Amino acid sequence: MKTLHVTALALLAASATFxxxxxxxxxxxxxxxxxxxxxxxxxxxxxxxxxDAKLTLLEAQGKAFDLKNAVAADPISVKAQGLAAECALxxxxxxxxxxxxxxxxxxxxxxxxxxxxNRSIEAIQEEIANARSGKMSNxxxxxxxxxxxxxxxxEAMKAQEERLxxxxxxxxxxxxxxxxxxxxxxxxxxxxxxxxxxxxxELKAHEAELQKQLEEERKALAEERAKAEQRQKEAMDKxxxxxxxxxxxxxxxxxxxxxxxxxxxxxxxxxxxxxxxTSLAKVAGILxxxxxxxxSIEGNTDNTGSxxxxxxLSEQRANNVKDFLVEQGIDASRLTAKxxxxxxxxxxxxxxxxxxxxxxxxxxxxxxxLLEPAPEATSGATDGVAAGSAPxxxxxxxx
Numbered sequence: 256m257k258t259l260h261v262t263a264l265a266l267l268a269a270s271a272t273f274x275x276x277x278x279x280x281x282x283x284x285x286x287x288x289x290x291x292x293x294x295x296x297x298x299x300x301x302x303x304x305x306x307d308a309k310l311t312l313l314e315a316q317g318k319a320f321d322l323k324n325a326v327a328a329d330p331i332s333v334k335a336q337g338l339a340a341e342c343a344l345x346x347x348x349x350x351x352x353x354x355x356x357x358x359x360x361x362x363x364x365x366x367x368x369x370x371x372x373n374r375s376i377e378a379i380q381e382e383i384a385n386a387r388s389g390k391m392s393n394x395x396x397x398x399x400x401x402x403x404x405x406x407x408x409x410e411a412m413k414a415q416e417e418r419l420x421x422x423x424x425x426x427x428x429x430x431x432x433x434x435x436x437x438x439x440x441x442x443x444x445x446x447x448x449x450x451x452x453x454x455x456x457e458l459k460a461h462e463a464e465l466q467k468q469l470e471e472e473r474k475a476l477a478e479e480r481a482k483a484e485q486r487q488k489e490a491m492d493k494x495x496x497x498x499x500x501x502x503x504x505x506x507x508x509x510x511x512x513x514x515x516x517x518x519x520x521x522x523x524x525x526x527x528x529x530x531x532x533t534s535l536a537k538v539a540g541i542l543x544x545x546x547x548x549x550x551s552i553e554g555n556t557d558n559t560g561s562x563x564x565x566x567x568l569s570e571q572r573a574n575n576v577k578d579f580l581v582e583q584g585i586d587a588s589r590l591t592a593k594x595x596x597x598x599x600x601x602x603x604x605x606x607x608x609x610x611x612x613x614x615x616x617x618x619x620x621x622x623x624x625l626l627e628p629a630p631e632a633t634s635g636a637t638d639g640v641a642a643g644s645a646p647x648x649x650x651x652x653x654x
Contacts, residue, residue, distance in 0.1 A: 286335055287326045290319050290342035297349045305356035308349050315345035333448065337441035341434050348430050355423050362412055369405055376402060483624035486545055487511065490620065493541050497534050509551075510621030513538065517556075517572075517614035525571030527579060535576065538618065539583030550585075551619040552576050552592040555599055557610035562596060570594030572616050 284292070294315055301308045322338040329335060376398050383395055491504070491511050498504050503514040519531035527535070542548055554569030573592040581587050602609035 285326050285330055286339040287319065287323045290322055290339055293342065293346045294319060294349075297346055297353065301349065301353050302356045302360060304360070305353055308352035308356060311345060311349050311352060315342060315349065318342055318345065333444045334441055337437055337444075340437060344430050344434055348427060351423060351426055355419055358419060359416065362416055365412060366409070369409060372405060373402075479624045483547065483622035486547060487620075487622050487625065490541055490545050490548065494538070494620075497537060501530070502534055509619050510625070511619075513618040513620070515576075515616045515618070516611070517616075520572055520616075523568070525568060525575050527575055532579060535579050536583055539580050539585055542580070542585050542589070542620075543583075545622075547623050548620050549589050549623055550580070550591070551621070552580075552590065553599070553617045553619065554592075554594040554596075555601075555613060555615050555617065556597050557600070557613040558597045558604040559610065566594050566596035568594070569596050569616075576616055576618070 294312065298312060301312065318338055318341050322335060322342060325332060325335040325338055379398060380395070383398070487510065491506060494504050494511060494513060497513070501516045501519055503512075505512045505514070515531060515534070519528050519534075520526060521528065542550065552573045554571075554573035556565040556569050558565075570593065573594050577587075577590045577592040580590060597604070597613070600609075600613045601615075602612040604610050604613060
């Protein structure tokens, strides 16, 4: 705390030295300007014979040169602030050394005065020796007393000089230790700063690489999706050839929908009629060409009969369609079959026409690439596929 206080006082003193110049130019001095001006100010007060102060000044000027380079690189960096603090410490040391040398000079002047006094005493003693009056003894006693007093003064001055020398040495060692500690702290801070900068550069490079990879993946996905859409369009054109009163071809968010009337099955049975087998064989041929397509086979009924019976019948019809496609060479892993019973009507079961539309088997054909969300799109675009359900009209809409 004491060191920080001394440093702050030194900086304030340096600021006051050139406050008048700043008032004219209205320019805030840099840390280097403050250091240089402070050194110039103390240099004026260094006695001519103060060698220690002059040597310290040379060291301080070297630090000032380092500070100038640091300020040029970054005026407010940790290194620049640390060097400015060291400059302030050197100013204090130079000022202390100058004061000590001035005190020495005063001591030397006193010694000269004492020698002059001694010479005067010796001259007086000679006069006393030649005198014949009775005052000789009194003069000799006075001279002896004065000589003794001067001796005591000389001893006191010598003791004071030794004390000042010891204090100066102690202060110098203290200042040097503080300067070394601060320099070590600055080096550690600079090393941390370099490490952080290197880490930041590494992270930026990694981020750029990830961004590049992401853009490449998005581009590849977009290209694959475009190809899938083209494949689906081509398949749609071919499947439209199967369009008839019994087989309806449409398209929605889930993909291409082939709705096959239950007339293509034996009544209340899951057996496939020959017309349906012929159409399914053609579908199998298209699926063989487009290996990227998956098919979801969904059996549906109207609400006539029990729920359990309708569910079982729809499952059997869906599974029989799947088995037939497998027999035609379609990999079973591309096919799924499920019975929905009367849970997914597309028309009103209250009318004969509506019930006939609801009795159906749907083939939902979808390209695998289109099952993935489009680039930059939200997951909501594939909610219909995930749900595994087709758009259904409510009874009110069917009317």
